Amino acid sequence: MDLETSPLALPFPDMxxxxxxxxxVARAGYKTWDRADLTFAELAEGTALAGVFxxxxxxxxxxxxxxxxxxxxxxxxxxxxxxxxNAFTGYRGREAVDQIMSQVADALGCEKGEVLxxxxxxxxxPLPKDKxxxxxxxxxxxxxxxxxxxxxxxxxxxxxxxxxxxSAMLGDTRVSLNGIIKGSGMIAPDMATMLGYVxxxxxxxxxxLQQCLSKANAGTFNCIxxxxxTSTSDSxxxxxxxxxxxxxxxxxxxxxxxDFTAALKGVMLDLAHQVVRDGEGAxxxxxxxxxxxxxxxxxxxxAMAIANSPLVKTAVAGEDxxxxxxxxxxxxxxxxxxxxxxxxxxxxxxxxxxxxxAESYSEEAGAAYMKQPELVIGVDxxxxxxxxxxxxxxxxxRYIEINADYRS
Amino acid sequence: MDLETSPLALPFPDMxxxxxxxxxVARAGYKTWDRADLTFAELAEGTALAGVFxxxxxxxxxxxxxxxxxxxxxxxxxxxxxxxxNAFTGYRGREAVDQIMSQVADALGCEKGEVLxxxxxxxxxPLPKDKxxxxxxxxxxxxxxxxxxxxxxxxxxxxxxxxxxxSAMLGDTRVSLNGIIKGSGMIAPDMATMLGYVxxxxxxxxxxLQQCLSKANAGTFNCIxxxxxTSTSDSxxxxxxxxxxxxxxxxxxxxxxxDFTAALKGVMLDLAHQVVRDGEGAxxxxxxxxxxxxxxxxxxxxAMAIANSPLVKTAVAGEDxxxxxxxxxxxxxxxxxxxxxxxxxxxxxxxxxxxxxAESYSEEAGAAYMKQPELVIGVDxxxxxxxxxxxxxxxxxRYIEINADYRS
Numbered sequence: 069m070d071l072e073t074s075p076l077a078l079p080f081p082d083m084x085x086x087x088x089x090x091x092x093v094a095r096a097g098y099k100t101w102d103r104a105d106l107t108f109a110e111l112a113e114g115t116a117l118a119g120v121f122x123x124x125x126x127x128x129x130x131x132x133x134x135x136x137x138x139x140x141x142x143x144x145x146x147x148x149x150x151x152x153x154n155a156f157t158g159y160r161g162r163e164a165v166d167q168i169m170s171q172v173a174d175a176l177g178c179e180k181g182e183v184l185x186x187x188x189x190x191x192x193x194p195l196p197k198d199k200x201x202x203x204x205x206x207x208x209x210x211x212x213x214x215x216x217x218x219x220x221x222x223x224x225x226x227x228x229x230x231x232x233x234x235s236a237m238l239g240d241t242r243v244s245l246n247g248i249i250k251g252s253g254m255i256a257p258d259m260a261t262m263l264g265y266v267x268x269x270x271x272x273x274x275x276x277l278q279q280c281l282s283k284a285n286a287g288t289f290n291c292i293x294x295x296x297x298t299s300t301s302d303s304x305x306x307x308x309x310x311x312x313x314x315x316x317x318x319x320x321x322x323x324x325x326x327d328f329t330a331a332l333k334g335v336m337l338d339l340a341h342q343v344v345r346d347g348e349g350a351x352x353x354x355x356x357x358x359x360x361x362x363x364x365x366x367x368x369x370x371a372m373a374i375a376n377s378p379l380v381k382t383a384v385a386g387e388d389x390x391x392x393x394x395x396x397x398x399x400x401x402x403x404x405x406x407x408x409x410x411x412x413x414x415x416x417x418x419x420x421x422x423x424x425x426a427e428s429y430s431e432e433a434g435a436a437y438m439k440q441p442e443l444v445i446g447v448d449x450x451x452x453x454x455x456x457x458x459x460x461x462x463x464x465x466r467y468i469e470i471n472a473d474y475r476s
Numbered sequence: 477m478d479l480e481t482s483p484l485a486l487p488f489p490d491m492x493x494x495x496x497x498x499x500x501v502a503r504a505g506y507k508t509w510d511r512a513d514l515t516f517a518e519l520a521e522g523t524a525l526a527g528v529f530x531x532x533x534x535x536x537x538x539x540x541x542x543x544x545x546x547x548x549x550x551x552x553x554x555x556x557x558x559x560x561x562n563a564f565t566g567y568r569g570r571e572a573v574d575q576i577m578s579q580v581a582d583a584l585g586c587e588k589g590e591v592l593x594x595x596x597x598x599x600x601x602p603l604p605k606d607k608x609x610x611x612x613x614x615x616x617x618x619x620x621x622x623x624x625x626x627x628x629x630x631x632x633x634x635x636x637x638x639x640x641x642x643s644a645m646l647g648d649t650r651v652s653l654n655g656i657i658k659g660s661g662m663i664a665p666d667m668a669t670m671l672g673y674v675x676x677x678x679x680x681x682x683x684x685l686q687q688c689l690s691k692a693n694a695g696t697f698n699c700i701x702x703x704x705x706t707s708t709s710d711s712x713x714x715x716x717x718x719x720x721x722x723x724x725x726x727x728x729x730x731x732x733x734x735d736f737t738a739a740l741k742g743v744m745l746d747l748a749h750q751v752v753r754d755g756e757g758a759x760x761x762x763x764x765x766x767x768x769x770x771x772x773x774x775x776x777x778x779a780m781a782i783a784n785s786p787l788v789k790t791a792v793a794g795e796d797x798x799x800x801x802x803x804x805x806x807x808x809x810x811x812x813x814x815x816x817x818x819x820x821x822x823x824x825x826x827x828x829x830x831x832x833x834a835e836s837y838s839e840e841a842g843a844a845y846m847k848q849p850e851l852v853i854g855v856d857x858x859x860x861x862x863x864x865x866x867x868x869x870x871x872x873x874r875y876i877e878i879n880a881d882y883r884s
Contacts (some may be wrong), residue, residue: 123805125807125814125815126803126806126813127815133508155800158830158831191801295787297805298804299809327494337731352839377873379703388637388880392563392564392598396599396705396708399533399534405533407533407534410534420564424748464880465873465877468793468873472793473796
């Protein structure tokens with residue numbers, strides 16, 4: 069299936085080099101695509117590593133092995149296969165990952181455990197070991213690639229290359245954080261699972277790096293949804309090469325730690341939004357902002373219930389200011405709610421309050437607002453101080469077409 | 477929007493009369509429809525009542541009041557408004573329900589609390605009291621209606637009238653159970669929320685009647701899903717007129733109680749399946765049968781995760797035997813699972829086992845199976861004795877069209 073570029077696509081940003089990171093791409097030929105499909109990031113010695121992975125218990129071998137590897141906190145190389153997820157392939161899948169780890173470790177003279185492998189694409193087909201071996205041999209000899217080339221190569225059903233960059237001052241030294249990501253459904257295990265990679269030249273103690281990543285993940289990737297399905301391969305890796313002159317960050321309460329965490333969250337939020345913008349069939353980018361909940365956890369439940377509701381998402385697709393469906397989603401979320409204290413806004417327009425449509429609301433104003441490509445649905449629960457934000461896209465015929473299309 | 481009859485529609489069954497139940501319909505004119513939209517069931521004195529309602533906390537006034545009424549366990553009349561859900565309308569909605577209750581109670585000479593009101597249709601518009609008053613006056617004078625007329629009149633976006641009947645021998649006396657239902661999404665709060673009514677001439681103590689209903693509900697209506705959204709109006713009422721000669725059922729462990737409960741479950745399962753068959757845009761009826769789970773509760777989680785997954789449902793729409801998406805849904809369900817112990821069947825075809833595709837499986841056989849209108853997805857978890865079954869339909873472009881269509 070040919071995929072047109074998402075109407076919500078953003079241009080690829082200018083991204084600086086990160087000292088200690090060398091990118092290369094090659095064609096392993098996992099599919100019949102006439103394009104590079106294997107991405108390799110070589111990392112300087114001493115690079116600290118952190119990672120978060122899908123919670124799906126039927127995960128791929130890459131995820132199982134990766135979970136163990138990030139506990140060691142060190143990496144020398146990342147390998148990304150596009151076109152085959154290697155998920156649900158039993159021992160054959162584990163063998164293919166092990167072979168890649170050994171081949172790269174031999175070439176770099178590092179430990180096998182320092183080579184991280186990710187794969188997305190078709191499920192249930194073991195990654196072909198011969199193609200992987202030849203692909204790795206080629207990529208080790210390849211010329212360095214740009215961030216945009218790497219972002220393009222990790223993609224599968226993505227309709228645009230996704231990258232983000234932020235810099236932060238740690239003391240008087242500037243560090244950079246670059247991220248690339250692929251994914252166009254929160255999950256579509258055939259061809260669109262989310263894989264993300266963030267690189268920085270900052271020096272960060274591995275245990276602290278993992279804390280930063282998990283914290284930033286809670287407010288970014290854990291707050292987006294395209295279809296509510298949970299991938300078997302989702303992975304987000306963060307590598308800190310330590311090649312800047314900035315002093316090592318190891319104290320969670322230091323100013324440097326706070327500045328680094330804020331910068332990391334900035335890159336990750338940018339990447340997370342780009343995944344939603346490339347959501348399968350998306351024509352609208354929707355922010356769901358919940359305030360006044362009994363707790364932040366309740367606010368997150370409400371925001372995700374709205375963001376995942378097929379009826380809210382089809383109403384957005386139809387540019388219908390259907391606030392009744394928002395009320396429904398609030399009520400089914402499991403969060404504490406009082407129908408008669410709720411208020412709902414579309415952008416700045418107060419739509420409903422005190423258990424009914426607002427007196428000032430006009431359907432014309434609501435309908436005009438919904439025609440915009442970027443929307444904010446605001447819900448105040450009227451109960452407390454809990455708040456949370458989620459991001460999603462609309463649910464269109466194109467999502468059905470993409471996902472009902474027979475695998476080929 | 478004109479709705480074509482579902483390709484999965486069933487003919488309306490022959491249903492016997494139930495002594496103590498008189499049905500009538502009339503046109504209140506809640507919408508511009510040229511059809512009856514108000515249904516009235518008069519119940520004999522002494523009728524026992526039980527009910528289950530949506531768990532959505534932003535529910536309609538009808539549901540709030542109904543929850544209190546079923547605690548009394550007695551009813552003399554059921555009133556069903558079609559075309560306006562009266563949900564999220566604050567005190568105005570409560571006033572309309574109260575007026576209907578008073579008007580009917582005055583006419584029948586019963587308590588207000590013995591008149592149950594349900595409404596489905598547009599959300600956020602208070603039920604017009606003048607139309608309700610005239611409609612009730614008309615329906616009280618109307619000629620008795622048939623079960624099929626009542627089933628048609630309670631419908632909104634339903635594409636066929638839904639009814640079911642079962643009889644049971646209690647000792648040497650035959651009792652009948654008749655049910656009618658409306659609903660074509662598990663929920664579509666604009667126009668398609670589920671309302672169901674079951675009537676029997678058996679004599680059942682109200683507290684026991686409620687236990688029977690809740691028990692039967694757990695294995696029937698709580699196991700179906702069209703879109704995973706939860707209505708603000710869902711209600712299922714069970715009225716036992718006690719006009720048969722069968723002795724009263726009050727002992728949960730008696731043979732009569734077991735036979736009655738089995739018959740009730742039969743009627744409810746039939747009705748539940750019909751709701752799925754009229755699922756918005758449905759072209760496939762799918763049974764998801766989970767066995768071998770660590771517990772029945774885990775099996776239910778897995779079955780519902782599969783039945784609610786947009787990616788499984790779009791694959792079914794595309795007639796794609798995409799077992800990888802079934803693995804994904806198992807893994808995200810939250811139930812205990814071991815990827816390498818799972819086995820998956822499409823009908824009688826073993827598709828995957830031991831962590832990979834089955835040796836005997838051919839894609840051609842899987843693809844041929846998926847072309848049928850009624851499918852069984854079987855998952856054995858390989859862990860224990862827990863089992864559960866869920867029923868759903870596919871997710872098609874037509875669902876999007878129906879729900880993205882601007883309210884009018």
